[in-house]
Each structure stands twice: as structure tokens, then as C-alpha cells.
Amino acid sequence: MRPRRGKRQRADGRPEAGDRPEIPVATPGPAxxxxxxxxxxxxxxxxxxxxxxxxxxxxxxxxxxxxxxxxxxxxxxxxxxxxxxxxxxxxxxxxxxxxxxxxxxxxxxxxxITDASGYATEQNRDAKLGVRMNNTMAAVLGGFAAVAAVNTLVMTVLDRRRELGTLRLVGSTRRQVMAMLRWEALLVSVVGLVLGSAIAAATLIPMMGGVTGDMPYVPPMVYGSFAAAVGGLTLLAVTLPARAALRRWS
Structure with missing residues (x-):
């Protein structure tokens, strides 16, 4: 049986100088x-x-x-x-x-990571900031698009003043003319929603599939609120100038 060798120790129990662990030297170069x-x-x-x-x-x-x-x-x-x-x-x-x-x-x-909570906090803060910036950008772009659409609808209705006057001269009541314009506004808003949703889907589905592998998701309440806002804005953009144009024929 081979005797077990231990470290040499001094009388006070501490290891000798030659047995002390070496202090690692930092590797030169960038961190x-x-x-x-x-x-x-x-x-x-x-x-x-x-x-x-x-x-x-x-x-x-x-x-x-x-x-x-x-x-x-x-x-x-x-x-x-x-x-x-x-x-x-x-x-x-x-x-x-x-x-x-x-x-x-x-x-x-x-x-x-010595400060896991701080790291997680910074990650969450950065994610929330990115979401807010994206929402702000989408709101600004959507606002410009809404202003352009409303301006186009208002100018279109005002250009039809002679047509509206002719309808009144041939016997159509003001209520009938306004009902016709409301149905036209609803048709325009529905077509716009369908085309806009199709364009957004054709753009977002490949992008989301390539980045995350998932399909884009829009909460039904959010989409419903957006559709209601589009319909209401279209009705206002059509009925208000139409009322002003029909005053001279009332």
C-alpha cells in the first residue's frame, strides 16, 4: 500500500511558501x-x-x-x-x-449576472420604450393618412353640388339625398377597410413569419374600434359638406 502524501505544513499549520496557490494573472487584451x-x-x-x-x-x-x-x-x-x-x-x-x-x-x-433584477428591469424598460415609439410612429402615419382621406372625401362631395341640386330639382327630398350619401360613405369605408386589411396582411404575414415564425395578431376589440373610427370619420367627411351644399336647395 502506497502512503498518502499530503501538503507540507509549518508548525502553525499553514502551508509553506512553495505550496501557496498562485494568483491568476489577467490576460492582456480587450475585455x-x-x-x-x-x-x-x-x-x-x-x-x-x-x-x-x-x-x-x-x-x-x-x-x-x-x-x-x-x-x-x-x-x-x-x-x-x-x-x-x-x-x-x-x-x-x-x-x-x-x-x-x-x-x-x-x-x-x-x-x-450579479444584478439579475437590474438587468431584467433594463430589458423591460427598453422593450416598453420600443413599443411606445412604434405606437407613436403608427399613430402619426395613421393620422396623416386619415387627414388625406377626409380631405379627398370633402372635396369630392363639394364637387358634386350640381348633381345634388339636380336631384333636389327632380323631386328627391333632402332626406333621400342624405340617405344616398350615407350609404355611399359606408360603402367607401367598407372597401377601404377590406383593401387596407389585405395590404397589411400581405406585408405583415411574411415579415412576422421570417422574424418570429408566428402569425400577426390584432385583438378583436382593437380592430373593431379601428373599423368604427373609420366608418364614423367617413360619415362625417361626407354628411357635413353635403348638408352645407344642400342648404341653397332647401
Whole structure:
């Protein structure tokens, strides 16, 4: 039987100088380095290139701010740099260690997030800010489109003043003329909703399928409110100028 060897100790029980553990020396180089990092989502015509060839080195002991508009790839860049997401191409090094091909267990061994709650809070705040910006942009574009549509309807009704006057001269009552215009307004709003929904579906379905793999979803209450707003706005844009045009024939 071979005797078991232990570490040599001094009289006070502490290890001798030659047996003390060595202090690891920091590896020289940048803290984070990205080389030609690319990240894309989806395939084919719906491919989204979130990162396109990022080359960046962040020195140790420095602070770096990543800024840009919503959709510019900030979150994707940070996730790839931290090892939370795997790039499509390129390499990522943390502290001189390449993490591109590491598994989940190997990445876990590198360290952990010391402020998980703060990280989650920042992620939620960034997501909420992106949603608000997208909603604001959609509201602004929808407002401009509504103003243009209302202006077109008002000018169209005013250009029909002679037609409306002729209907009154041949015996049509004011109520009959207004009813005819209301049905026309409802028909215009229905056609507009159908065409607008078809165009939106043809645009959003391929994009959402390529990015997330899911179908776009609009809550029924939201779509119903939008349809009611379109119908009401169309009726107002037709009936108000029609009433003004029929005053001289009353």
C-alpha cells in the first residue's frame, strides 16, 4: 500500500511558501472583442439582418454607451457580446476567451449576472420604450393618412353640388339625398377597410413569419374600434359638406 502524501505544513499549520496557490494573472487584451459578427433572423425574402459585420474591441476598465434608434440592433449586439445570443457568423471574445462555440454549461462557468433584477428591469424598460415609439410612429402615419382621406372625401362631395341640386330639382327630398350619401360613405369605408386589411396582411404575414415564425395578431376589440373610427370619420367627411351644399336647395 502506497502512503498518502499530503501538503507540507509549518508548525502553525499553514502551508509553506512553495505550496501557496498562485494568483491568476489577467490576460492582456480587450475585455470584449467582436470580429465580423453577423446576426440574421429568418430565411429567404423575409431575412432580417440585425447585425452586419460588426468589428469592435472594448478596452478593459472603460465604459461604453451603445446608442441608436429602435430597431437598429442595439439589443442584438449586447446579447451577442454577452453570450446570451449566438451570432450567425463571426467570433466573440470575452476577456481573451472565445465564446462563440461554447455550450450553455461552458458559458455558465465563465460567470453569472450579479444584478439579475437590474438587468431584467433594463430589458423591460427598453422593450416598453420600443413599443411606445412604434405606437407613436403608427399613430402619426395613421393620422396623416386619415387627414388625406377626409380631405379627398370633402372635396369630392363639394364637387358634386350640381348633381345634388339636380336631384333636389327632380323631386328627391333632402332626406333621400342624405340617405344616398350615407350609404355611399359606408360603402367607401367598407372597401377601404377590406383593401387596407389585405395590404397589411400581405406585408405583415411574411415579415412576422421570417422574424418570429408566428402569425400577426390584432385583438378583436382593437380592430373593431379601428373599423368604427373609420366608418364614423367617413360619415362625417361626407354628411357635413353635403348638408352645407344642400342648404341653397332647401
Amino acid at each position: 470584449v472583442e467582436l470580429r465580423d459578427v453577423r446576426r440574421q433572423y429568418g430565411r429567404g425574402a423575409g431575412t432580417v439582418h440585425a447585425l452586419a459585420g460588426i468589428d469592435l474591441a472594448l478596452p478593459r476598465g472603460t465604459f461604453t454607451a451603445v446608442m441608436g434608434p429602435s430597431g437598429s440592433g442595439r439589443s442584438t449586439f449586447l446579447q451577442c457580446a454577452a453570450g446570451l445570443d449566438r451570432p450567425t457568423a463571426g467570433s466573440v471574445c470575452l476577456g481573451g476567451t472565445e465564446i462563440t462555440g461554447m455550450s450553455g454549461n461552458e458559458l455558465t462557468a465563465l460567470g453569472e
